[in-house]
Amino acid sequence: MLHGGQQQGESQSPRSGDPGEVGAAPVLTRVDLVERLHRALTRPLTLVRAPSGYGKTEAVQQFCAHTDLHAGWAPAERDWFWGRFTHALHRAHPGLADHDDLDRLAPGSPDGVVVDTLCRVAGSLPGTTAVLLDGLDPVVDAAVARQLTLLVERLPPQLRLVLVSRGELPLPTGRWRAQGRVTEIGPADLRFSPHETAALLAARGAGRVDPDLARALTDRAEGWPAGVELLVRSLPTDPADLAGPADAAGTGGRADEVAALPLDECAARALTARTLGAQEPEVQAFLLTTSVLGRLCADLCRFVTERRDAGRLLRQVEEANLFLVPLDDEGTWFRYQRLFAELVRDELERRHPGAGRLLRRRAASWFADREDPHGAVLQLSAAGDLGEAFSIVSTDPYDAGWGALVGTDWSRVFPPSWVADDPVRMLQFGAFLGRNGRLDEATHWLDRAGAIVADRPDDHPARHLLVAAQAMWHGVTLHA
Numbered sequence: 373m374l375h376g377g378q379q380q381g382e383s384q385s386p387r388s389g390d391p392g393e394v395g396a397a398p399v400l401t402r403v404d405l406v407e408r409l410h411r412a413l414t415r416p417l418t419l420v421r422a423p424s425g426y427g428k429t430e431a432v433q434q435f436c437a438h439t440d441l442h443a444g445w446a447p448a449e450r451d452w453f454w455g456r457f458t459h460a461l462h463r464a465h466p467g468l469a470d471h472d473d474l475d476r477l478a479p480g481s482p483d484g485v486v487v488d489t490l491c492r493v494a495g496s497l498p499g500t501t502a503v504l505l506d507g508l509d510p511v512v513d514a515a516v517a518r519q520l521t522l523l524v525e526r527l528p529p530q531l532r533l534v535l536v537s538r539g540e541l542p543l544p545t546g547r548w549r550a551q552g553r554v555t556e557i558g559p560a561d562l563r564f565s566p567h568e569t570a571a572l573l574a575a576r577g578a579g580r581v582d583p584d585l586a587r588a589l590t591d592r593a594e595g596w597p598a599g600v601e602l603l604v605r606s607l608p609t610d611p612a613d614l615a616g617p618a619d620a621a622g623t624g625g626r627a628d629e630v631a632a633l634p635l636d637e638c639a640a641r642a643l644t645a646r647t648l649g650a651q652e653p654e655v656q657a658f659l660l661t662t663s664v665l666g667r668l669c670a671d672l673c674r675f676v677t678e679r680r681d682a683g684r685l686l687r688q689v690e691e692a693n694l695f696l697v698p699l700d701d702e703g704t705w706f707r708y709q710r711l712f713a714e715l716v717r718d719e720l721e722r723r724h725p726g727a728g729r730l731l732r733r734r735a736a737s738w739f740a741d742r743e744d745p746h747g748a749v750l751q752l753s754a755a756g757d758l759g760e761a762f763s764i765v766s767t768d769p770y771d772a773g774w775g776a777l778v779g780t781d782w783s784r785v786f787p788p789s790w791v792a793d794d795p796v797r798m799l800q801f802g803a804f805l806g807r808n809g810r811l812d813e814a815t816h817w818l819d820r821a822g823a824i825v826a827d828r829p830d831d832h833p834a835r836h837l838l839v840a841a842q843a844m845w846h847g848v849t850l851h852a
Contacts, residue, residue: 400571401434402427405562409435409534412555413502416527417548418534419541419556423693423712424647425598426562428536432504435534441502448507452479453516454486460503461493483515487522494531504534508541517542524553538650539692559693563595572604588630592711596695598643599711606636635715644715651694658685659694660723663716664731666750667699667707675738676731729755746780753785762786766800783813791817795824796834803841818842 409431412418420428429447436443444464446456458474473489494501512520521544524533535541548554564572570586593599648656661677662668670683679685686706690696695712699705708716720728732755739747745764752761765786782805791801802817818841825834 400568400575401438402431402568405431406435406438408557408561410439412534412557413441413500413532415553415555416532417524417554418532419545419554420534420536420562421538421540421556421693422559422562423538423596423695424650425596425643426559427597428562429506431562432506432534432536435502436504439502441500441532442497443502443504445504446506453505453508453511453520454479454481454490456505456511457490457503460505461501464501464503465497483519483522486519487526490523491526491528495528497530500530500532502532502534504536506536508535508537509539512537512541512543514542524548559595562597564590564593564597564600565595566590569600569604572600576604582626584626585630588626591627592630592633594709594711596709596711599709602635602639602643602711603630603633605639606633635718640715640718644719647712648716648719651692655685655688655692655694658682658689659716660720661731662686663708663713663720664728664751664754665707665735666754667705667747669705672735672738676735733757750785758786758790762797762800765804766797780808782808782810792820795821796837799825799834799837799841 409418409420420431422428432445436445442464444460444462446460446463454477458477461474473493477486477489524543527533545554545556549556566583566587569590570581570583573581573586573589589600589603593603648659651659658673658677658679662673665672665676668686670686673682673686674680677685690703690706695709696706697709699707707713717728732751736748736751736755736757739745739751749761749764752758752764765782782801786801791797798817798821802814802821805811805817806814821841822838825832825838828834
């Protein structure tokens with residue numbers, strides 16, 4: 373099935389024009405992905421759809437380089453759809469260069485002429501031919517979609533189509549899916565695995581690759597190939613120069629180190645510009661404004677952006693496959709992929725310094741109005757309003773509403789250095805952690821605060837708070 377290919381993890385020179393390219397990071401031959409494309413061609417049509425930076429172009433180029441089939445790839449630079457199609461056929465079969473029927477096709481040709489000509493030419497081809505068409509979002513209009521639908525449903529058995537786009541194309545995909553005509557390859561198929569990230573590190577010259585580092589890089593980027601390449605480029609020359617060994621300071625190990633890794637500014641800005649630049653101005657503005665939201669829904673977006681059509685824009689972002697991750701089965705709540713949101717937030721701060729804080733405070737008020745203290749606290753703390761956020765947390769640690777928040781890492785919300793500045797705050801934080809089931813962390817803060825408060829006079833308010841916290845702690849641990 374494959375020929376002349378490199379093994380998984382071997383590097384090639386980066387090809388210009390690949391949307392996943394971030395600069396000097398090497399490109400890997402993704403053997404598993406090439407095999408996935410081969411398996412997809414058991415059906416007449418394959419749709420490859422993913423956001424910018426998922427390496428779609430590189431994947432189809434590698435397929436063409438490693439397949440035994442007649443395969444032709446047409447890049448996104450050619451404007452007319454059927455011009456791309458005939459260009460790909462010429463690359464798959466150079467002998468077609470003088471085919472008069474293809475030469476007579478032109479924009480505006482009747483549907484029947486286009487489809488009959490392509491079916492007749494394709495039906496005369498030897499062997500199996502794969503036509504791979506890249507960057508189709510701007511060129512598949514209603515007329516092309518109509519012609520393409522006719523072609524797919526009359527496709528000669530020796531012809532296979534691979535259509536590559538960022539968003540959903542206006543095609544009857546649901547019907548074809550039910551008929552078994554189409555294979556779909558999406559972001560889940562294109563994401564980097566930790567193994568591929570390790571191969572990228574090795575190709576960069578990292579020597580012995582720490583698997584925990586590869587996993588942490590993959591997790592931070594959520595497998596987004598361009599994001600992984602950006603993180604790899606942002607590493608110190610020697611990855612050992614990170615904060616320390618995997619089990620050093622903090623419980624998160626490599627994950628904490630990678631989470632704190634500053635991004636290479638030039639590469640990050642280039643990737644952001646490439647990702648945002650392909651969008652319409654109103655979509656860019658929507659992405660910038662809503663990037664501060666850890667989770668978002670249409671009503672929250674309307675409130676924060678002050679746009680009545682925010683729901684429409686949210687759906688447009690979803691349909692365009694712009695790094696939106698659903699959080700429920702109803703399609704109400706979403707989040708952005710974390711690294712993408714981080715890049716866009718940085719761009720928001722560059723364009724509009726201080727805007728992020730104002731937007732976060734606006735979001736906090738939306739959550740507070742809906743009696744969602746968790747959402748309000750996260751937005752206020754991210755805005756730097758730690759005191760106001762902490763006042764919500766410490767008002768009533770017995771409130772049953774906080775019981776559902778056991779999974780929140782409160783030490784990331786309220787930095788330990790900030791908590792340690794005030795023994796009363798330490799006691800309140802320890803009591804709150806105990807109520808949320810974080811018993812070891814609660815013990816740490818209560819013991820630290822107790823050592824400080826023990827020197828205070830008996831009638832000092834902090835002493836009374838210590839007694840209350842200790843009583844609460846014994847209640848939590850069921851120590852009568």
